[in-house]
Amino acid sequence: MKRLSTLVLPLLVVASLAACKSKQNEAQQAPASAQETPAAAVATAPEAAPAPAAPATAAAPGAKFDLQSVSVTDKALPAFPYLATPTGLKENDLSTSKDLEFDRVFVLAGEELRPVEGKVNERLFYIHNLKWSPLAAHRNYEAALKAMGATRVDKIHPTNPQLVERNGGNESEMLKKMGVGRLDDLKDPEVPGYEQWLIRTPTTNIWLSFFLKGDDELHLLTVEEKAMQQLVETLPAAKLSSALKQDGHVALYLNFDTDSKVIRQDSLPAVDEVVKLMQGEPALKLRVEGHTDATGDAAHNRKLSLARAESVVQAITAKNIAAQRLSAAGKGPDQPLADNGSEEGKAKNRRVELVRV
Numbered sequence: 001m002k003r004l005s006t007l008v009l010p011l012l013v014v015a016s017l018a019a020c021k022s023k024q025n026e027a028q029q030a031p032a033s034a035q036e037t038p039a040a041a042v043a044t045a046p047e048a049a050p051a052p053a054a055p056a057t058a059a060a061p062g063a064k065f066d067l068q069s070v071s072v073t074d075k076a077l078p079a080f081p082y083l084a085t086p087t088g089l090k091e092n093d094l095s096t097s098k099d100l101e102f103d104r105v106f107v108l109a110g111e112e113l114r115p116v117e118g119k120v121n122e123r124l125f126y127i128h129n130l131k132w133s134p135l136a137a138h139r140n141y142e143a144a145l146k147a148m149g150a151t152r153v154d155k156i157h158p159t160n161p162q163l164v165e166r167n168g169g170n171e172s173e174m175l176k177k178m179g180v181g182r183l184d185d186l187k188d189p190e191v192p193g194y195e196q197w198l199i200r201t202p203t204t205n206i207w208l209s210f211f212l213k214g215d216d217e218l219h220l221l222t223v224e225e226k227a228m229q230q231l232v233e234t235l236p237a238a239k240l241s242s243a244l245k246q247d248g249h250v251a252l253y254l255n256f257d258t259d260s261k262v263i264r265q266d267s268l269p270a271v272d273e274v275v276k277l278m279q280g281e282p283a284l285k286l287r288v289e290g291h292t293d294a295t296g297d298a299a300h301n302r303k304l305s306l307a308r309a310e311s312v313v314q315a316i317t318a319k320n321i322a323a324q325r326l327s328a329a330g331k332g333p334d335q336p337l338a339d340n341g342s343e344e345g346k347a348k349n350r351r352v353e354l355v356r357v
Contacts, residue, residue: 034237064069065109065153072200073149081121081222082199082206083144086130090355093129097219098122098179103343104295105223107207108196113167113174115296116207117258118225122179126216134191134215141220145197150208152204154196168297184214198248225258227246236274240354244284251337253347254312255337261307263315271312274354277320285325285353288312293346294333307331312352327357 007207078084085094103120106113127137143153148274158178164171175181186193191212199206209221235243235250243250254267254275263271278284290305290312309328336347 027249046342047344053341061246063111063112064225067109067200067282069206070151070153070198070200070203071149075149077148077199077201077206080224081123081220082120082148082208083141083220086125088130088142093121094123094125096121096123097230098345105179105207105221106174106296107209108156108158108163108178108194109152109198110155111163111343113163113178114225115259116205116225117222120179120221120223121219122219123218124219127218128216128276132160133188134186134212135188137212137218138191138195141195142251145210146210147200148198148199150197150206152195153198154192157192158194161243170213179209180219181182181212182213186212186215211346235273237272237273240273240277241281244354246267249353250352251351253311253350254308254352256308256311259304261304261311263308268315272319274312275316275321277315278321278325283297285357287327287329287357288316289329289353289355290332291331291335291337291349291351291353292333292334293349294340295346299331302332302334304330305332309352 010329011282098120099122100120102118104115104117105120106115127134130136132140142152157278158175158180164174167174175183180194183194194211195209197208197210199208205225207223207225209219211219211221213219235252240250249260252269252270254270255264256262257264257268274286278286288309290307290309292301294301306328307330309330313323313326313328318344333349336345336349337351338348340346340349
């Protein structure tokens, strides 16, 4: 676990210098306020306020989360990871347990466990260092998140038995996928213990999880959705042909929308090279196989990998390649190229393969 070398900028407090001096003690108790210019958002300490309303009544068990039901914010947002270090917390009091350019985290959206991929940051600190109670932590972050236009989207607790049953039946494994590890019952019934917030912007979705382990250890998990940066060079048609003749198969690394069969625009040039290959070899027939890493439910991954393979076939046939020259198969996590225990291994396993038939 590495320590943050610098603190994130705290929230600006809109007040005159004279008012700050005369109301210094009062300001220390006030929640964070919205700002005209972007700055990392967090409150310092809350004033007494009514208990927050509980999330909306849950829909039917397992109901699909409607992303479009959450409004797009028009707020000017601070830089990633969006939430600042609370005022009064020393540098050595804040730890970063995860800081990755790309990873997958499962979030609780409505009653659905939803996989999201992108830039990930997790930080933690002990609230006793701020002389905060769990209620103070809850109200501070609720105020700061709302000031950025965030919407709370969890409808049930992560340890809900029905949710656990729908996601494999193993609570410990499910919480690990959420980056939580464990959740403890809190003494204050007004404190949720786990809160999932979402900020929708015109260009991306930002998921912010706020949870407490015990009554002291606070975690902030931020996921900014984005596609994985493509690090593997797209093979031109000539190299695809050579690999197929030598090995009988070749891997393509294409980017898709998260948990979707939609091919992202940055991967379409790779599809065009397959079209060139098939145009140059009229007798060539290919099976397009979708592969995933081992994260998540295997049956769901097989279904998703087939849908992605079919999308590639459709993209190729749309360029006047005869449909009978292509077929699709979904292998899911069943044929890994590398160890799924590392992010590098997972990235190699998430692929589409062309197989000569």
